[in-house]
Amino acid sequence: MTTRSTLYRxxxxxxxxxxxxxxLLPSVVVPLLFNAASSAxxxxxxxxxxxxxxxxxxACWESPCASPAKRGLLVYNSSAAVFLxxxxxxxxxxxxxxxxxxxxxxxxxALMIRDQTSHASG
Numbered sequence: 001m002t003t004r005s006t007l008y009r010x011x012x013x014x015x016x017x018x019x020x021x022x023x024l025l026p027s028v029v030v031p032l033l034f035n036a037a038s039s040a041x042x043x044x045x046x047x048x049x050x051x052x053x054x055x056x057x058x059a060c061w062e063s064p065c066a067s068p069a070k071r072g073l074l075v076y077n078s079s080a081a082v083f084l085x086x087x088x089x090x091x092x093x094x095x096x097x098x099x100x101x102x103x104x105x106x107x108x109x110a111l112m113i114r115d116q117t118s119h120a121s122g
Contacts, residue, residue, distance in 0.1 A: 004115055008065035011073050011108050016057035022050030032097035033087075074112040081105035 022029055026046035030038040056076060060069040084102035087093050 002064075005063045005065065007108070007111055007115060008060055008070060008073060009063060011077065011112075012057045012060040012065075014057075014104065014108075015053045015060070015073075015076075019050040019053030019055075019057060022046045022053065024050075026050070031094060033094045033101075034092055035094050036092070070112065070116060074109060074116060077105045077109035077112060081109050 026043035027038045029046055030036070030042045034042070036042075056072065060073050062069070065073075081102055084098050084105060088098040088102055
């Protein structure tokens with residue numbers, strides 16, 4: 001497996017694990033992300049988001065990862081990094097889990113930008 005394949009496989013695995021966790025343990029995840037008690041509505045949204053992440057992870061699992069799937073992971077990781085950084089700077093943030101997620105998405109997004117721009121031009 002090449003380094004490029006490993007990057008996208010790793011990101012897919014992270015999304016699958018996160019999605020399954022959100023689906024099965026939303027009452028644990030909500031307080032880690034938000035400085036608020038869990039509610040039925042928040043848990044339902046976490047489960048829906050979990051299903052979306054499972055779909056993204058499955059769509060991108062193939063090796064080599066298809067170009068549209070790579071672009072999808074790039075957009076998701078970059079957007080998630082920005083969102084989590086903004087969330088982390090607000091009172092609504094639950095703390096360390098938000099910053100850890102932001103860092104993971106920032107690193108993955110940056111690596112994917114480098115990969116996709118270097119292979120697009122050469």
